[in-house]
Amino acid sequence: MSTFDALREQLLSAAEAFSGGGEALSGILSGMVDDVDRMLREELEIFPVCHHSPASALAMTRRLRAKRPKVVYLELCEDLRPLLDELRNCRLPVALQAYATDLDGFPPGSGPLSVVAPVTEASAEYQAIAYALDTPGVELVLVDRSVDHVFQWLPREADGTPVPAPPAGTAGDDGGHGEEAALHGGAVGVEIGDLRPGFAELEEHLLHHGKVRHWSEWWDQYVEQPLTGADHDTYRQAMALIGSLFRRLRPSDTGRLARDEERERYMWTRIREHLAASGADPAECVYVCGAFHAVSRVAESGLASGAPPYTITPRTATRWLYGLIPSSHSAIEAQFGLAQGSVSIAAATWAKAVARDGLTPYRLAGGQGGGSRSKAAKGAKAAGGAAAPPAPPGPAADRLTGFLAAAPAPDGLDEDELRGWCVDIVRLARRNGYLASTADAIAVFETSILLAGLRGRARPTPYDFADAAVTCIEKDVVPGRRDVRRLCEILLGGDRIGQVGYHSLPPLARDVHDRLEPLGVDLTRRTQQRVLLDLRSDPELEPCSDLLWRLRYLLPDDAVRPVMGARRLGERPIQESWDLAIGRHQRSIIELGYEGVTVEQVLEQRLRRKVWEPRATAGTALEAVEDALLYLGGRRLADELGARAVELLAAERTVDDAPEVLRRIRRLLAHHRAIGPELPAWCEAFVTTGYAHYCTLLPTAFTDDGTGVRQVGAMLGFLFSMEGLALALGCDRAQLELAVRQSHPQAPEKTALLWAAQTQLGLLPREELRARCDGLLDNPLVVPSFPLYLSGFVQALESVPALAPFVVEVLSKAFARLPDSVLLPWLPTLITTLRRHAAELVPVLVREAGRTFPGGLAELDGWTPPWERPAVPARASRAAPAPGGPVARLLARHPQACDAVAGLLGCAGEWRADGEPAPRDARVRELIARHPEAAGAVAALLGG
Known part of the structure; x- marks a missing residue:
């Protein structure tokens, strides 16, 4: 006879009454009871949990102190086990991370891959980890699939790229805020005990009838609070029943249920393998897993399963890197689709329950903020003396019937607690710019009670209080930097942010801390710190300056920000000022440690990867050369990257990158000429290759509508400015003349560019060019398009700077002779073009105009433009x-x-x-x- 026969009969009678004899509801309710019964009869004790649940953490702590198991099987990726010992050096919350950039066995382009498993103190998994690691003779075994299998089992796009499952959020779940919510980046989250309905209609029904806005509030109200003080048997049976309900109502056509069943086969296989190898007694072991997996119905479930052995597929050849990264409550909420502030509220509930029950939680000895080994042992001893002995083996008594039938004991209103919340939220609101007063505190107090009554609660919850505070204080606008809901989160526990200790950092991160130690700043602080470096009086700080510039290149912009000083070719500042927020970006530095041992190695690898990627161009390669000279120094890497730039330039079939190429090669040539008598071999090869390359493409670029005037101007700028060096290196000027003669553009801008090029080569005299422009102004059919010719002449200054006086002359004639209907619409186009594409040409025009036009108003009346002055008679001049x-x-x-x-x-x-x-x-x-x-x-x- 089953322990739950009475409960099964009651549920079947209720199903008969509600469904009118339908079998579907009867099967679900009866199956839920069978699932709970089967879990309790399992020889190995299964402990169902929910992730980041204070009720689960409290029940786990009590059970560990009562039973003292010798082996703890934990639902967590098995290859993350070496990281757990490093939790001693961290301040929670932190996340275990696995990271891979060089993929072998996954589709190209699917990387980098990253997996995180966040850990908080108010979680059952941390209590189990702390107990196992700090208790002699206890073994901790992780049994979930490896990180590699996480991505192997993900659904894939058409090209084979893994598609991470989105967080199970609803419209009301706005988990996460600010940069703290991005601490996990784009990693795939791994959690223990994901308890959420996979059936959207069920979740909507529960939220509606529970009078709550999102799932986190429903779970806290109807599961967390009733189970916080429940005994061990009641907790296990209730959590198993909830897991069975969500499991049976999850749609089977999404593929997620199939992946969950694969995980269960994997975990039970690992458990049986360990028991067979170690000879441990199942009665002295405990299996900690999510309530959803605790009621598994796969054939491999249970130690007495007669199913054939499950074959675990091999891992790919991908090399995974492991480490710890800081986490936060906001990051966990954003990762798993929880309501904003729910993890902070759970942490506050955990702290309150621990203080109320006099329970000593497990904390890793040596952990930042945790107790010592002796303190934990004393707490365990004190708690162990008062704890009940472990339950004898065999089926447990039916606690579900009484738990489900009896209403939860009403928890009376704690006026002191609520009053303290109201006073503190008004104080915080005033500090953040709100016009809050004592009247607002009273209004929040009364509104909280009113909302709790409307929602059928005996006392206001933190969610009721937050809603009341928003209603009474925030009103219509948010004048402060934070909104009131965020202030409530700070008040109720804050967005606690974890930190990885120095000894748990990868070698690169520790090296950064060591090398920046002379600056005398605390790099673990999350606040921004100002640092001043006087490199003239304190030259030993130059290595710190070099490292800061390299970190500036590798880290996000606000991690290392220069306030004073710049790093340019050929320049070395004598003073620098920096704003450092390295502690706020600890995750980014840790992930740099996955790429190399030192910052210099990572920078070199990234520069090489930048120039060898399929979409690299000559411009990006020249940028990499400049970065190598700026941040790494030396010539070896720069010469290697420069040789790659020559290859990319010769292989290009378009000239879209010509302006970038021209600007960077000019700067690099000037730098090398300033530091030495000879140019590097790659610079000479780049000039000769570019001269021949652009000469070949010039006729096509003039006629191609897809090639802009800016690109053609940059090509001519390269050819004319590099002509002397190119001819000295063996190029033939006839190639350029032939390319210009073969160019026949149709667009007015490119026609003006061609005329400028012909003038530079001596193929078109200046007087004939002036006559052509005057003819355009005199032709009424061409006058509307004359501004386009002007734009071309302005772009020609890039290649023919000696044409500046003529461009000023043409602009002056245009402003004097063009009608307003043509001139005025063109002016905005001219200004935006100069600002966006040719900003460096504006000073050339301004200087030339300053030399041409008079400097004062008094001289303007009698001034005659040079192009209108009478020429000296040729006969007299030749005497x-x-x-x-x-x-x-x-x-x-x-x-x-x-x-x-x-x-x-x-x-x-x-x-x-x-x-x-x-x-x-x-x-x-x-x-x-x-x-x-x-x-x-x-x-x-x-x-x-």
Whole structure:
């Protein structure tokens, strides 16, 4: 006869009355009782839990002190076991993490892969871990599938990429807030005891009739509070019943139930393997798992199962890296779709229950914030003396019938507690900019009681109090930095943030702490700290400065932020000021430790990966070269990356990256010319390759509509600015001339660029270019498109900076002669184009305009533009200077300079008696006669 026959009969009678004889409801209710009965009859004690549940943690603590098991089987990834010993050095909450970047056995592009398993003190799993690790002779065995199997069993996209299951949130679950909620990043969460209906209609029904807004509040009201003080048998049976209900109502077509059953086969197989290998007595063991898995119906479940052995699939060849990362209540809520503040409320409930019951929880000896081994032992001894002996083996008594039939004992209103909450929330609200007063505290007190009564509760819960505070204090707007609901969370326990201790950090993170020690700051603090480095008076801080710049490159922007000082090629600041928040980004530094042993190694690996990825371009490779010179120094890595840049440039079939290439190669060439007499071999190869490459693509780029004027201008800038070096290295200028002659653009902007290039090559005289532009302004059919020609001329300054006076002239004529209907719509386009694409060209135009236009208003009335001044008559200008003219007088006034220049030119002569030079040959006279304008101009400049 079964222990639960009476309960089964009652449930079947209720099903008959409600469903009118339907078999579905009867099967579910009867099956739930069978599941609980089967779990209790199992030879190995199964302890069902819910993740981050204070009721589960309290029941676990009491049971461990009563039973003292020798082996604890825990539902957690088996390959995370070595990390558990490191929890001694941490301040909870923290998360166990497995991380992999180099994947072998998973589809390409699916990495990096990351798994986290957060641990809080108010959780049954932590109590079991602390008990097993700090109690001599107790073995802790993790039996869940490995991290590798977590991703093997995930559903996949069409390309084979694993798809993590989204958190089971509802519209009311806004778990997480701020940067603390992102402490886990994009990792897949692993939890013990996920108890949530997989049947959406059931959850909606429970929330509606429970008069709550989200699942976390329902669970706290109807499960946590009734089970907090329940005895061991009642707790086990109630949790198993809930797990069976959710299991039987979960849809089987989603694939999640199949994966859960695979996990159960895996765990029971590991348990049987350990019992067979160790010879442990099942009566001295306990199996801690989620309530959903505690009532498993798979054939492999139980030690007496007669099912054939389950074959565990092998792991992939992926190399997994393991470590601890800081966690927070917000991160846990965001990871698992819990309501905002629910984990903080659970922590407050745990602390209150521990103080109320006089229970000493287990804490790892040596843990930050935890008790010592002697204190834990004393607490265990005191609690053990008062604890009841373990229950004898055999079927347990039926506690479910009484638990389900009797209403929970009403917990009276604790006015002192509620009054303290109301006073404190008003104080916090005033500090955060709210106009709260004593009247608001009274209103929150009364509204909390009113809401609890409307929701059928004997006393206000923290959720009722938070709703009342929002209603009475926040009103319509949020003037402060935090909203009132967030202030309630801070009041009720706060968003506790964990920290990984120094000795549990990976080698890279410890190295960062050691090398930054001379700065004299506490790197474990989560607040922002200001550091000043005077590198002139304190040169031993230069290694710290170098490390900070490397961390600036690798970490998020707000982790290491320079306030004063910059790192540029060829520049070394003498003073630097930094804002450091390294403690706030401990997870990022820990994950750097998965990539290498030192920061320099990680930086080098990332730069190599950057230039060898499939989408790398010549511009990104040049950026990597610059970063290597800035942050790592030396030439070895820079030369390697530069050689890769040459390969990428030669393989490119588009010129989209031309502006970036031009800007970076100019900067790198200037740097290498400043530090040494010779250029690196890769720089010379890049110039010659780029010269030939852009000459080849130039005609196509001029006619291709997909290539912008900015790109064509950058190509010409590369060709003209690198021409001298390229020709010295063996390139042929005829290739550039041929490319320009073969270019026939149709767009006005590119036509202007082509004219500028022809002018630079001497194929188009400046006067003819001016005549063409004047003809465009005189042609009424072309006037509407003339601004496009102007845009092309502005872009041409990149390649032909000597054209700046002509561009100023054309702009001036355009502003003077274009009608307003054409000019005004074009001005915004010109301004935005200069600002977005050619910001470096604006100073060139401004300087040239400053030289061209008068500097004051008084001079403006009589000023004539240079291009409108009458030219000097050619006949008069070509007249040869008369004997004894200004040139002769100039030479006579400066005989030493004249002799020196004549000697250099091979025209040394003698002076006549009248003071004029008497050359030995007629070459000087021929030179003056051939170039009279130049001689006259020089004489005029020198006052001759």
